[in-house]
Amino acid sequence: MAYIEIKHLTKDYGKKRGIFDMSLEVEKGEIYGFVGVNGAGKTTTIRHMMGFLTPDEGTVTINGLDANKSSAEVKRYVSYIPGEINFPGNSTGEDFIKNQIYLSGRGDWEYAENVIDQLQLDAKANVRAMSKGMKQKTAIVSAFASDADILIMDEPTTGLDPLMRDIFIELLKEEKAKGKTIFMSSHIFQEVEEVCDRVAIIRDGMIIDVIDMKDIRYNKMKTYKMEFKSIEDFEHFRSLGYDLHRVKVDDLQLNIMIHDQDINRLIQDLKNFNLVYFKEIKVTFEDYVTQVFKGEK
Numbered sequence: 001m002a003y004i005e006i007k008h009l010t011k012d013y014g015k016k017r018g019i020f021d022m023s024l025e026v027e028k029g030e031i032y033g034f035v036g037v038n039g040a041g042k043t044t045t046i047r048h049m050m051g052f053l054t055p056d057e058g059t060v061t062i063n064g065l066d067a068n069k070s071s072a073e074v075k076r077y078v079s080y081i082p083g084e085i086n087f088p089g090n091s092t093g094e095d096f097i098k099n100q101i102y103l104s105g106r107g108d109w110e111y112a113e114n115v116i117d118q119l120q121l122d123a124k125a126n127v128r129a130m131s132k133g134m135k136q137k138t139a140i141v142s143a144f145a146s147d148a149d150i151l152i153m154d155e156p157t158t159g160l161d162p163l164m165r166d167i168f169i170e171l172l173k174e175e176k177a178k179g180k181t182i183f184m185s186s187h188i189f190q191e192v193e194e195v196c197d198r199v200a201i202i203r204d205g206m207i208i209d210v211i212d213m214k215d216i217r218y219n220k221m222k223t224y225k226m227e228f229k230s231i232e233d234f235e236h237f238r239s240l241g242y243d244l245h246r247v248k249v250d251d252l253q254l255n256i257m258i259h260d261q262d263i264n265r266l267i268q269d270l271k272n273f274n275l276v277y278f279k280e281i282k283v284t285f286e287d288y289v290t291q292v293f294k295g296e297k
């Protein structure tokens with residue numbers, strides 16, 4: 001059984017809003033991304049995982065326990081960063097984090113200090129006086145320092161500047177190295193691409209694709225773009241039977257899709273042609289998702 005299992009989860013808010021017949025599995029030790037536009041259903045799904053919402057249909061199980069019926073027990077395994085952070089009370093960030101570590105029964109203040117330093121958080125500030133970014137950092141420190149087995153995070157980098165986002169990504173990698181299981185929603189393709197093992201794409205409350213990021217990172221099908229010096233060369237190359245795309249006759253440019261195993265043949269063939277340039281077009285995760293949304297995948 002997977003560490004986190006969502007089976008046929010449905011929460012129908014009417015007028016096609018909510019989540020519908022959603023199923024996914026997260027293995028222990030995975031970083032699992034959850035990507036979709038605003039209103040797609042990410043937060044609703046995550047709230048079910050935390051046991052805050054009761055499903056209309058279906059189940060969420062975490063480590064074999066029903067996330068709704070056994071929510072108190074499940075929370076022993078889980079650290080959570082909500083999408084909207086509102087700290088209760090009037091304490092400093094430091095006191096809040098220490099309290100969370102205490103409640104977790106496992107956490108580590110020394111590690112918290114390390115993360116505070118890395119994120120350059122003024123933890124002495126009162127949580128009520130904190131900016132959005134400071135609140136986000138406080139939530140991140142407390143989630144990481146609580147040393148839970150599972151981290152569930154709803155758009156955890158909201159409010160962080162790009163430098164802090166990079167530090168956060170590095171911290172995530174450290175958590176993964178410790179064997180933590182991480183589920184995070186995001187709309188920032190770059191961060192998802194960098195850290196996630198698998199990514200589910202959600203649209204209109206339904207999962208429309210689950211991508212193994214290895215297929216994107218280590219895709220053996222490559223696309224190269226080239227421009228020819230003469231129309232004769234351009235036409236001659238077109239007659240060789242390669243898989244061509246975006247052929248622009250006026251610019252003498254085209255893209256070729258080719259498997260790595262055929263690259264030597266291409267290089268041999270190209271010796272006979274005069275080129276202006278030749279470059280690889282990298283397929284990013286964003287390109288892939290755009291194709292999924294356009295129905296091309």
Ligand SMILES: Nc1ncnc2c1ncn2[C@@H]1O[C@H](COP(=O)(O)OP(=O)(O)OP(=O)(O)O)[C@@H](O)[C@H]1O
Pocket residue numbers: 013017018019036037038039040041042043044045083
């Ligand atoms: N309590 C509720 N009552 C009625 N509709 C709701 C409720 N909660 C969420 N919805 C609707 O369900 C859909 C999914 O919302 P959800 O907040 O899960 O999306 P999201 O992907 O997290 O979006 P965002 O990135 O904007 O937070 C939206 O259309 C939203 O308006």
